[in-house]
């Protein structure tokens with residue numbers, strides 16, 4: 001099986017918490033239904049409005065010397081999505097709420113990684129993901145597929161890239177001060193732990 005087939009034919013491991021209701025951790029008909037909720041929620045966001053808000057909020061935070069990973073890279077994308085999504089469109093069902101929360105969860109670290117890595121070297125942020133095969137968890141390498149593939153590919157790709165670009169436009173007016181970059185301790189994500197930028 002090639003990687004795209006693996007990603008789509010095998011179920012993901014299911015966490016034992018509210019995340020089990022999220023599209024990302026579902027399979028088959030449930031995945032399709034929950035993904036439709038996510039796609040519907042995301043379709044309500046006007047990308048130009050997201051870009052403008054991301055720019056304004058980044059400008060407000062980019063003052064003096066800041067660790068952009070701690071103050072901007074997560075806070076701005078998640079805050080913009082949260083503001084623009086408003087109340088869950090799918091209503092107050094547990095599934096609707098879980099998938100609205102799932103949008104923020106999926107966006108948070110991946111978009112922060114995208115922003116941080118782009119500022120320093122462009123490394124692929126999401127390096128692998130997991131699936132279940134014959135009752136065993138397997139690691140699927142995402143080299144060359146930074147946003148996954150097929151019916152499970154990232155539905156936030158366009159929005160994530162637009163928001164990251166808007167944030168980066170402002171961050172690039174500063175000077176990266178950090179020289180030795182350390183990475184957060186994730187099995188699947190490459191995210192700079194700190195990135196000091198001087199906007200003085």
Ligand code: HEM
Pocket residue numbers: 007012023024025035038102103104106107108110111114125126129130142145146147148149151152153154155156157159160
């Ligand atoms: C606006 C920001 C983002 C949102 C709202 C978002 C949302 C999502 C959602 C809901 C899924 C689950 C889709 C499904 O299972 O059908 C997903 C999957 C995925 N996303 Fe994103 N995402 C965002 C940013 C990113 C970024 C920046 C990256 C990469 C740098 C990324 C990489 C991926 C990958 C690789 C998958 C597939 C995971 C798998 O198949 O196991 N996402 N995303």
